[in-house]
Amino acid sequence: MIGQLDAKIPPGPIDRKWANYKNNSRLVSPNNRRKFEIIVVGSGLAGGSAAATLGELGYNVKCFCYQDSPRRAHSIAAQGGINAAKNYQNDGDSVFRLFYDTIKGGDFRSREANVYRLAEESVNIIDQCVAQGVPFAREYSGYLANRSFGGAQVSRTFYARGQTGQQLLLGAYQALCRQIAAGKVEMFPQTEMLDVVLVDGHAKGIITRDLKTGAIRAYAGDAVVLATGGYGNVFFLSTNARGCNVTASYRAYKRGALFANPCFTQIHPTCIPVSGEHQSKLTLMSESLRNDGRVWVPKRAEDCAKRPNEISPPERDYYLERKYPSFGNLSPRDIASRAAKEVCDEGRGVGPGGRGVYLDFADAISRLGEQTIRERYGNLFDIYEKITAENAYKTPMRIYPAVHYTMGGLWVDYDLMSNVPGLHVIGEANFSDHGANRLGASALMQGLADGYFVLPYTLPNYLAGQIGKRPSVDHPEFARIESEVRARIERLLSTNGTRTITSFHRELGLLLWDKCGMARNAAGLREAIARIPQIREEFWRTVRVPGEDGSYNQSLERAGRVADFLEFAELMCIDALERDESCGAHFREEHQTGEGEAQRDDENFAFVSAWEYQGNGKIERPKLHREPLEFEAVHLSQRSYK
Amino acid sequence: MNFRLRVWRQENRETEGRLVEYEARDISPDTSFLEMLDIVNDELTERGELPIAFDSDCREGICGTCSLTINGEAHGPRHPGAACQVYMRDFRDGETITIEPFRVGSFPLVRDLVVDRSALDRIVQAGGFISARAGSAPEANSILVPKHNADRAMEAAACIGCGACAAACPNASAMLFTSAKISHLAFLPQGDPERTTRVLRMVRRMDAEGFGNCTNIYECEAVCPAEISASLIAKLNREYARASWRERFGE
Numbered sequence: 001m002i003g004q005l006d007a008k009i010p011p012g013p014i015d016r017k018w019a020n021y022k023n024n025s026r027l028v029s030p031n032n033r034r035k036f037e038i039i040v041v042g043s044g045l046a047g048g049s050a051a052a053t054l055g056e057l058g059y060n061v062k063c064f065c066y067q068d069s070p071r072r073a074h075s076i077a078a079q080g081g082i083n084a085a086k087n088y089q090n091d092g093d094s095v096f097r098l099f100y101d102t103i104k105g106g107d108f109r110s111r112e113a114n115v116y117r118l119a120e121e122s123v124n125i126i127d128q129c130v131a132q133g134v135p136f137a138r139e140y141s142g143y144l145a146n147r148s149f150g151g152a153q154v155s156r157t158f159y160a161r162g163q164t165g166q167q168l169l170l171g172a173y174q175a176l177c178r179q180i181a182a183g184k185v186e187m188f189p190q191t192e193m194l195d196v197v198l199v200d201g202h203a204k205g206i207i208t209r210d211l212k213t214g215a216i217r218a219y220a221g222d223a224v225v226l227a228t229g230g231y232g233n234v235f236f237l238s239t240n241a242r243g244c245n246v247t248a249s250y251r252a253y254k255r256g257a258l259f260a261n262p263c264f265t266q267i268h269p270t271c272i273p274v275s276g277e278h279q280s281k282l283t284l285m286s287e288s289l290r291n292d293g294r295v296w297v298p299k300r301a302e303d304c305a306k307r308p309n310e311i312s313p314p315e316r317d318y319y320l321e322r323k324y325p326s327f328g329n330l331s332p333r334d335i336a337s338r339a340a341k342e343v344c345d346e347g348r349g350v351g352p353g354g355r356g357v358y359l360d361f362a363d364a365i366s367r368l369g370e371q372t373i374r375e376r377y378g379n380l381f382d383i384y385e386k387i388t389a390e391n392a393y394k395t396p397m398r399i400y401p402a403v404h405y406t407m408g409g410l411w412v413d414y415d416l417m418s419n420v421p422g423l424h425v426i427g428e429a430n431f432s433d434h435g436a437n438r439l440g441a442s443a444l445m446q447g448l449a450d451g452y453f454v455l456p457y458t459l460p461n462y463l464a465g466q467i468g469k470r471p472s473v474d475h476p477e478f479a480r481i482e483s484e485v486r487a488r489i490e491r492l493l494s495t496n497g498t499r500t501i502t503s504f505h506r507e508l509g510l511l512l513w514d515k516c517g518m519a520r521n522a523a524g525l526r527e528a529i530a531r532i533p534q535i536r537e538e539f540w541r542t543v544r545v546p547g548e549d550g551s552y553n554q555s556l557e558r559a560g561r562v563a564d565f566l567e568f569a570e571l572m573c574i575d576a577l578e579r580d581e582s583c584g585a586h587f588r589e590e591h592q593t594g595e596g597e598a599q600r601d602d603e604n605f606a607f608v609s610a611w612e613y614q615g616n617g618k619i620e621r622p623k624l625h626r627e628p629l630e631f632e633a634v635h636l637s638q639r640s641y642k
Numbered sequence: 643m644n645f646r647l648r649v650w651r652q653e654n655r656e657t658e659g660r661l662v663e664y665e666a667r668d669i670s671p672d673t674s675f676l677e678m679l680d681i682v683n684d685e686l687t688e689r690g691e692l693p694i695a696f697d698s699d700c701r702e703g704i705c706g707t708c709s710l711t712i713n714g715e716a717h718g719p720r721h722p723g724a725a726c727q728v729y730m731r732d733f734r735d736g737e738t739i740t741i742e743p744f745r746v747g748s749f750p751l752v753r754d755l756v757v758d759r760s761a762l763d764r765i766v767q768a769g770g771f772i773s774a775r776a777g778s779a780p781e782a783n784s785i786l787v788p789k790h791n792a793d794r795a796m797e798a799a800a801c802i803g804c805g806a807c808a809a810a811c812p813n814a815s816a817m818l819f820t821s822a823k824i825s826h827l828a829f830l831p832q833g834d835p836e837r838t839t840r841v842l843r844m845v846r847r848m849d850a851e852g853f854g855n856c857t858n859i860y861e862c863e864a865v866c867p868a869e870i871s872a873s874l875i876a877k878l879n880r881e882y883a884r885a886s887w888r889e890r891f892g893e
């Protein structure tokens with residue numbers, strides 16, 4: 001039984017909470033750290049930085065990832081940058097402003113105390129990364145450079161060309177490598193966590209499958225940290241890497257961890273449009289491009305078939321600049337995405353199927369020269385050309401929104417611990433900092449804040465009471481969970497139907513995109529909630545998973561992940577139906593302002609929805625817990641970017 | 643478009659492998675090479691055959707997971723770029739395409755087109771880092787780095803760790819990979835304190851992993867998806883010479 005949710009927010013004014021926490025939280029002495037085994041699942045920015053830092057502090061860490069090397073975690077693909085309130089530009093930035101922008105960007109559905117701490121730690125991240133040798137962009141003077149990102153009127157984004165995620169991850173990976181060499185971190189690549197083991201209600205271990213050999217193993221630890229990333233791939237097509245999944249979080253949910261705000265999924269406005277049925281993933285064109293690119297469509301639907309250079313400026317509708325004059329092309333993602341959908345729904349979209357808008361660099365090129373644009377975004381223009389065979393220096397890019405990031409995730413308190421003691425969740429896998437919409441360049445910030453600077457302080461607060469309590473893997477709970485894991489694998493392999501795993505995943509994705517995507521309504525969500533169990537039932541009856549268990553079997557890996565998506569999708573839709581308001585990326589068509597903006601209902605929905613699994617396979621009846629959101633430092637207001 | 647594929651199939655390290663022929667039919671030119679393989683795999687699955695194992699993750703050329711030798715070239719015909727960035731429009735209709743894994747002694751085969759590249763991780767573990775403890779970093783702008791050096795460090799740091807350099811090299815050398823990491827850290831003032839030990843340890847690890855020597859053939863540079871310059875190998879050699887000297891005669 002879960003009682004009232006307690007976020008354990010420390011006392012004091014907002015700018016003293018984290019300091020107060022650090023002054024009072026429990027510590028583990030260096031001698032005792034050696035006695036603890038910490039399991040970190042995930043080696044992206046969050047998991048990699050956490051594992052390295054905990055190893056450095058003297059804990060024994062076991063770190064797991066499904067890729068063949070920790071350096072390949074999906075964080076590697078982040079392009080645009082990382083925010084920090086350094087105010088190096090002298091343009092009015094501050095910790096409070098970064099905090100405020102993030103709260104407002106999230107449409108007032110995140111927890112103030114966590115976000116403030118994130119903004120405070122942002123500055124330390126940049127220091128840490130520079131010390132590690134992350135080659136951030138610099139000015140001729142040798143000082144660090146910045147660029148602007150959506151949802152902010154200051155320039156606070158640090159970047160390394162269009163490869164910021166890669167460089168930050170390599171920094172964390174190298175720190176991790178150092179701890180591996182020192183014997184403090186043991187790395188398990190190509191090892192997938194398939195379940196979490198609770199002993200006396202505490203998370204004390206995991207069950208994994210070695211993807212190369214199929215071996216199922218149990219590992220015991222004093223605490224388990226999930227840093228397993230987001231679940232955008234539930235939509236089949238997304239900008240996420242192919243392997244991104246919900247398995248670790250969903251398994252934890254089924255063992256009692258609460259899943260918070262699962263319906264908060266971000267659709268990124270600037271991605272390369274879908275080109276055909278065969279497509280396996282979508283590619284992002286970084287938001288940073290909106291610094292210099294102007295978004296437009298023809299004013300008249302008749303002009304859509306024309307080539308862009310045949311449409312004169314007065315015949316173009318620069319709709320973001322028109323609708324949101326003060327933020328213009330740098331409006332937040334949810335707003336920019338919906339605006340693109342709207343003009344395409346009006347029949348003014350461009351390219352195949354009319355699902356695209358132009359992102360045009362002509363003005364920037366004539367103002368700054370092609371060379372400057374090449375320096376800023378060269379690799380993005382190259383990616384665009386590789387995929388579309390078009391040269392964006394000469395003709396505008398065509399872009400369309402695509403699923404990109406998931407704000408929802410496992411519920412955590414201020415300590416980043418879930419309601420299951422010992423189970424900590426960091427990075428994109430938790431729900432904590434971005435509310436109903438994440439601002440650009442804030443996910444990298446959150447992942448690294450969690451791993452380098454938050455968890456190393458909050459984990460000891462749990463561990464201090466846990467000395468000597470780590471069970472051995474001979475505890476019967478391990479055997480019980482392990483046998484469940486094996487049974488599930490056997491069931492997947494023995495179905496021996498006729499349909500491919502991809503066909504199920506694609507069907508689910510299309511359904512969600514349609515009913516639980518950029519715009520949602522009650523009728524559509526009810527349809528999806530009725531349809532998903534049918535797809536799931538068909539899956540278990542007719543799927544074909546070739547190969548066997550005892551070897552490298554990519555089909556089996558995928559089947560397990562899709563099976564979890566097929567359950568999780570339902571939870572997403574239930575959450576979207578329950579939240580009978582619009583906020584951020586969650587746009588319920590029933591609730592919009594006269595101008596078509598998201599209409600929040602603070603009176604009834606200023607809370608975090610945290611869902612509890614009810615067992616017995618009854619996916620359709622999870623129990624809702626509400627964590628009320630209290631705003632002390634900011635004033636709740638209708639979001640305006642006009 | 644239609645293609646005949648000749649694909650390397652091998653169950654595991656112990657068994658013998660061979661090239662097996664498959665047809666890929668009705669493929670749109672805008673299909674990526676890996677999506678073409680997805681389609682073939684779905685057909686194999688429907689026919690009750692085992693799909694072809696191949697590695698990929700981000701599918702946009704940055705994670706370094708994909709590792710195919712296509713018609714004898716690491717990452718295929720479209721340089722610079724990774725195999726996931728090759729599109730079927732890069733081939734002729736009706737073409738026969740041979741697909742093999744990266745063949746490097748230090749990359750043991752896992753299955754079909756998948757190899758184990760953990761040797762590259764071990765080279766980084768030997769010293770490819772700056773030992774900066776979280777919490778001890780100075781204010782970021784107190785370390786000034788001339789733009790030129792920062793840019794060169796970034797160019798070297800762009801390596802995606804795919805191992806194509808070793809796969810393309812007749813000597814199976816990992817010098818381009820190793821030189822990229824050494825150079826990235828050597829171009830920055832932060833990398834200076836550990837400069838000597840870093841290069842000695844990484845080069846020794848590279849040799850111990852069984853990678854070959856560089857004989858200036860530059861196939862590595864030709865296939866590198868991240869356009870790492872082979873001139874960094876010369877830098878590596880200079881760094882190594884400097885470090886060996888210091889090791890022998892003291893700082």
Ligand SMILES: Cc1cc2nc3c(=O)[nH]c(=O)nc-3n(C[C@H](O)[C@H](O)[C@H](O)COP(=O)(O)OP(=O)(O)OC[C@H]3O[C@@H](n4cnc5c(N)ncnc54)[C@H](O)[C@@H]3O)c2cc1C
Pocket residue numbers: 041042043044045046047064065066067070073074075076077078079080081082164165191192193194227228229230239240241244245247248284286404405426427428429440441442443444445447
């Ligand atoms: C294309 C793209 C561009 C982006 N650009 C930006 C940007 O410019 N700025 C920004 O702030 N954010 C950006 N983001 C978002 C940001 O990259 C991610 O939110 C962030 O990197 C997530 O980090 P993470 O550590 O939480 O998870 P990930 O990096 O996804 O890592 C997850 C880890 O968990 C492991 N894992 C997952 N499941 C299992 C399992 N069951 N068993 C074992 N291991 C498992 C994986 O192997 C991996 O190591 C971008 C995202 C995308 C898709």
